Amino acid sequence: MARKQSVRVKVNGKERQAEVEPRLLLVHFIREVLELTGTHIGCDTSHCGACTVLLNGKTVKSCTLFAVQADGGEILTVEGLIKDGQLHPLQEGFKEEHGLQCGFCTPGMLLSSYSLLQHNPNPSEQDIRWGISGNLCRCTGYQNIVRAVQFAAGKLAQKPAPEMTTQGAAK
Amino acid sequence: MIHKTSPEIGGMGHSIKRKEDLRFVQGKGNYVDDVHLPGMVYGQLVRSPYAHARLKSVNVEAAKKLPGVLAVITGEDLAKANLAWMPTLSYDKQMVLATGKVLFQSQEVAFVVAEDRYTAADAAELVEVEYEELPVLVDPHKALDPGAPLLREDREQKDNHIFHWEVGDRQATDQIFQKAEVKAKVNAFFPRCHPAPLETCGCVADFNRATGKLTIYMTSQAPHAHRTVFALVGGLPEQNIRVISPDIGGGFGNKVPVYPGYVCAIVASLTLGVPVKWIETRSENLQSTGFARDYHMTAEIASDKSGKMQALRVKTLADHGAFNAAAQPTKFPAGLFSICTGSYDFPNAFCEVDGVYTNKAPGGIAYRCSFRVTEAAYLIERVVDVLALELKMDPAELRRKNFIPAAKFPYKAPLGWTYDSGDYEAAMKLALDKIGYPQLRQEQAEKRKKGELMGIGISSFTEIVGAGPAHTFDILGIKMFDSAEIRIHPTGKAICRMGTKSQGQGHETTYAQIVAQELGIPAADVSVEEGDTDTAPYGLGTYASRSTPVSGAATAIAARKIRDKAKKIAAHLLECNENDLEWEPGKFYVKGAPSKAKTIQEIAFAAYTNMPAGMEPGLEAVDYYDPPNLTFPFGTYICVVDIDKGTGEVKVRRFLAVDDCGNIINPMIVEGQIHGGLTEGLAIAFMQQIDYDESGNVQGGSFMDYLLPTAVETPHWETGKTCTPSPHHPFGAKGVGESPNVGSPAAFVNAVVDALAHLGVKHIDMPIAPWKVWKVLQEKGVVS
Numbered sequence: 042m043a044r045k046q047s048v049r050v051k052v053n054g055k056e057r058q059a060e061v062e063p064r065l066l067l068v069h070f071i072r073e074v075l076e077l078t079g080t081h082i083g084c085d086t087s088h089c090g091a092c093t094v095l096l097n098g099k100t101v102k103s104c105t106l107f108a109v110q111a112d113g114g115e116i117l118t119v120e121g122l123i124k125d126g127q128l129h130p131l132q133e134g135f136k137e138e139h140g141l142q143c144g145f146c147t148p149g150m151l152l153s154s155y156s157l158l159q160h161n162p163n164p165s166e167q168d169i170r171w172g173i174s175g176n177l178c179r180c181t182g183y184q185n186i187v188r189a190v191q192f193a194a195g196k197l198a199q200k201p202a203p204e205m206t207t208q209g210a211a212k
Numbered sequence: 213m214i215h216k217t218s219p220e221i222g223g224m225g226h227s228i229k230r231k232e233d234l235r236f237v238q239g240k241g242n243y244v245d246d247v248h249l250p251g252m253v254y255g256q257l258v259r260s261p262y263a264h265a266r267l268k269s270v271n272v273e274a275a276k277k278l279p280g281v282l283a284v285i286t287g288e289d290l291a292k293a294n295l296a297w298m299p300t301l302s303y304d305k306q307m308v309l310a311t312g313k314v315l316f317q318s319q320e321v322a323f324v325v326a327e328d329r330y331t332a333a334d335a336a337e338l339v340e341v342e343y344e345e346l347p348v349l350v351d352p353h354k355a356l357d358p359g360a361p362l363l364r365e366d367r368e369q370k371d372n373h374i375f376h377w378e379v380g381d382r383q384a385t386d387q388i389f390q391k392a393e394v395k396a397k398v399n400a401f402f403p404r405c406h407p408a409p410l411e412t413c414g415c416v417a418d419f420n421r422a423t424g425k426l427t428i429y430m431t432s433q434a435p436h437a438h439r440t441v442f443a444l445v446g447g448l449p450e451q452n453i454r455v456i457s458p459d460i461g462g463g464f465g466n467k468v469p470v471y472p473g474y475v476c477a478i479v480a481s482l483t484l485g486v487p488v489k490w491i492e493t494r495s496e497n498l499q500s501t502g503f504a505r506d507y508h509m510t511a512e513i514a515s516d517k518s519g520k521m522q523a524l525r526v527k528t529l530a531d532h533g534a535f536n537a538a539a540q541p542t543k544f545p546a547g548l549f550s551i552c553t554g555s556y557d558f559p560n561a562f563c564e565v566d567g568v569y570t571n572k573a574p575g576g577i578a579y580r581c582s583f584r585v586t587e588a589a590y591l592i593e594r595v596v597d598v599l600a601l602e603l604k605m606d607p608a609e610l611r612r613k614n615f616i617p618a619a620k621f622p623y624k625a626p627l628g629w630t631y632d633s634g635d636y637e638a639a640m641k642l643a644l645d646k647i648g649y650p651q652l653r654q655e656q657a658e659k660r661k662k663g664e665l666m667g668i669g670i671s672s673f674t675e676i677v678g679a680g681p682a683h684t685f686d687i688l689g690i691k692m693f694d695s696a697e698i699r700i701h702p703t704g705k706a707i708c709r710m711g712t713k714s715q716g717q718g719h720e721t722t723y724a725q726i727v728a729q730e731l732g733i734p735a736a737d738v739s740v741e742e743g744d745t746d747t748a749p750y751g752l753g754t755y756a757s758r759s760t761p762v763s764g765a766a767t768a769i770a771a772r773k774i775r776d777k778a779k780k781i782a783a784h785l786l787e788c789n790e791n792d793l794e795w796e797p798g799k800f801y802v803k804g805a806p807s808k809a810k811t812i813q814e815i816a817f818a819a820y821t822n823m824p825a826g827m828e829p830g831l832e833a834v835d836y837y838d839p840p841n842l843t844f845p846f847g848t849y850i851c852v853v854d855i856d857k858g859t860g861e862v863k864v865r866r867f868l869a870v871d872d873c874g875n876i877i878n879p880m881i882v883e884g885q886i887h888g889g890l891t892e893g894l895a896i897a898f899m900q901q902i903d904y905d906e907s908g909n910v911q912g913g914s915f916m917d918y919l920l921p922t923a924v925e926t927p928h929w930e931t932g933k934t935c936t937p938s939p940h941h942p943f944g945a946k947g948v949g950e951s952p953n954v955g956s957p958a959a960f961v962n963a964v965v966d967a968l969a970h971l972g973v974k975h976i977d978m979p980i981a982p983w984k985v986w987k988v989l990q991e992k993g994v995v996s
Contacts (some may be wrong), residue, residue: 064330072245072246075472079238079239081245085494088386088916089915091410100672109961119239120238120240122238134680135233139883139890142884142885143461143462143720144233144235144237146410147237147243151237166928173923174924179409179462179892179920181884182929183887183923184887184928196714210429
């Protein structure tokens with residue numbers, strides 16, 4: 042076993058630190074070391090996107106990075122979307138528009154949609170379909186996920202200052 | 213007619229938002245891999261790289277020496293406990309860990325247990341297995357050749373034949389074919405595919421040495437049946453086994469069988485006395501767990517010149533892989549494939565199926581399908597289109613001419629089923645109107661003149677779901693009833709538990725709506741629990757669209773039992789005779805004096821505080837429901853495609869699904885299920901296959917090669933509905949989750965063939981990848 046490395050990250054606004062094997066995948070670090078199990082694993086070839094999180098403001102498939110590569114970074118996971126007990130408009134949208142069934146892809150979908158809306162607050166249906174094309178869903182056929190993202194975009198547009206979280210939102 | 217409750221009550225027909233979503237959108241679901249127990253260790257399977265080989269030796273010494281490794285289990289170790297083999301759901305047996313030889317690539321050979329996942333994976337690499345390759349049998353058509361390698365040396369029967377099954381009148385059917393004016397025939401292969409739910413299979417087995425209790429958290433669509441299997445196979449007392457099926461990340465039939473990984477984790481936990489987690493990778497999931505379909509089918513229709521169908525003849529070769537692990541009712545080796553007469557009024561039919569072994573992964577599971585209904589619906593809807601070509605008749609017109617008339621229900625089909633209800637013409641009419649069928653045909657004719665390729669595909673399928681009546685249906689002897697238990701709390705809130713298990717279907721919402729409908733307790737006040745065998749009543753689980761037809765029926769009946777008792781309590785409270793009371797959802801009132809009423813909540817409180825003298829306290833009921841018949845959902849799907857002549861790429865321009873699933877509990881959820889099933893059908897029609905090369909190497913064993921559609925490939929789905937309630941179901945429902953996956957493949961393929969029919973194309977096998985169409989266009993000289 043290789044010598045353990047220290048990894049320090051800011052996850053959902055909280056500083057966390059742990060000693061890990063250099064080969065530990067970021068997704069296992071998040072799920073098993075940080076005990077944030079909302080981030081899921083659906084494949085072993087980086088196709089499904091169930092493990093999508095934001096690292097320093099960009100979506101990453103956390104199964105395709107080592108934990109040590111995230112050292113010093115800021116991570117946003119699905120658990121960080123809720124603010125002061127209020128669901129994020131995307132979370133609300135997925136619920137309102139029936140954008141999920143088994144729920145397994147949902148955390149990754151939420152993070153990819155979150156990133157999409159940050160860069161494109163008023164996306165077309167095609168923009169949304171491309172924006173979530175790195176995330177596979179086996180249940181919904183995507184149509185209601187598109188509507189869920191549109192719901193959130195509409196709701197965010199009504200607010201003067203979109204209540205997007207700032208951590209992980211750097212350029 | 214279903215009485216529509218108020219939105220506050222939220223009974224049947226209300227699109228209430230799903231209760232389960234609140235935890236899922238926050239990442240607070242609890243899937244098997246989220247289960248973490250103190251002292252838990254990890255298992256990893258060692259798998260065979262060969263499709264057919266003798267096991268010369270399995271050397272585990274190096275693996276055992278790796279720090280952190282706790283145990284390495286081999287087939288020989290299991291054999292000592294008589295666990296090297298386990299029964300399948302089809303009265304065959306399957307190796308848990310290989311002894312003697314391996315029969316498919318990725319077969320389970322050893323199980324390594326270590327303190328963490330990474331060490332377990334390292335140790336699996338250190339297990340040295342020596343193989344001696346044997347001749348490989350991949351082509352099922354060669355399975356019965358005299359020189360074919362014998363795969364199952366363990367069987368008394370020394371060939372690769374599993375079963376022959378036939379139904380119908382062979383002689384009468386053959387006679388009609390001899391004299392038929394018109395005959396149509398298609399050889400259609402339904403390729404091997406895989407449900408691939410986004411969550412793979414896995415478990416945590418936790419044997420507590422102090423109490424003797426074994427708790428198994430597992431991805432199970434049928435937790436009760438699995439508990440019984442573990443008790444019978446493992447010899448453990450059933451009361452000491454608790455199966456907990458937590459949140460399930462999609463199932464689609466993949467999570468019905470018992471897989472070797474579960475058994476190994478259980479054995480390891482029994483041996484080590486600590487919880488053992490086993491979670492398969494996606495590649496392991498695709499390469500070793502229950503595949504579906506793999507039916508090589510031939511269908512022929514005899515008709516007269518006017519297009520009136522006279523007989524159907526079907527012959528099928530079924531590739532079951534190395535072990536017959538098909539998940540289906542015991543008496544039906546080819547499942548419910550004999551629904552292949554579909555929506556049509558055939559006077560005669562004959563159907564035969566032969567199952568064979570090959571060096572492929574075992575299975576034959578009902579992938580979003582009620583036991584081979586998908587194969588049957590695809591076949592009949594394909595051959596009807598071939599007949600339309602023979603007759604030069606419009607495929608919609610040919611269907612209409614041969615539909616079982618609405619007046620003929622209940623309808624006795626020539627292959628034995630009694631269809632409960634249907635109005636096929638109404639569903640098709642709605643579909644044709646909604647999509648603008650005549651205009652599309654006109655556009656197609658114009659496009660053809662310009663050399664453009666456009667196709668319209670129709671599929672008017674009939675399903676058979678909701679197994680099933682106990683007199684005919686069982687799995688390993690256990691009758692296919694299902695159950696519901698409802699308890700009303702003193703404050704008028706309720707908890708329900710069922711023998712089924714949601715994998716995304718929204719049971720926590722829809723069962724609550726049934727209770728709301730029957731008792732008038734708001735759905736918001738009803739919690740639903742499934743999947744814990746220590747608390748839920750016994751049932752056979754969720755697959756084959758059986759939850760609403762069977763457990764849903766049990767829920768309604770249990771609620772009605774409660775209502776009967778509530779009426780007696782109401783009469784006591786209102787000091788009147790029971791017979792003077794009327795019910796409306798939520799309260800009993802005195803006939804002619806509606807102000808004299810007691811709400812269900814008041815009655816519930818009285819059941820614990822002020823019951824009539826001599827009455828048993830409490831307000832609860834359980835029902836084990838044995839359905840009198842199956843249900844027969846149906847619909848008409850229409851697909852419009854445009855084909856790129858340069859690349860062969862098929863673009864689905866429009867897809868309309870008109871479904872009739874009887875009375876609907878939650879329209880939002882039904883529509884969501886249809887979207888999802890259509891997307892899986894799209895994948896099967898155009899993208900997916902688990903294929904094997906001549907050496908038995910699996911092709912399509914990861915998401916690199918087994919393609920799932922993304923949001924970009926998936927078209928916008930259009931839906932519509934007609935409503936023909938089931939006459940025998942307590943609230944007239946039929947089940948819907950599988951219809952779109954059953955009905956859509958034929959619509960896609962029919963559309964592609966329709967686009968190419970003027971070139972003489974009658975059939976193209978799925979998956980219709982661009983290269984296949986491009987090849988046809990080359991052959992027909994459309995492109996050079």
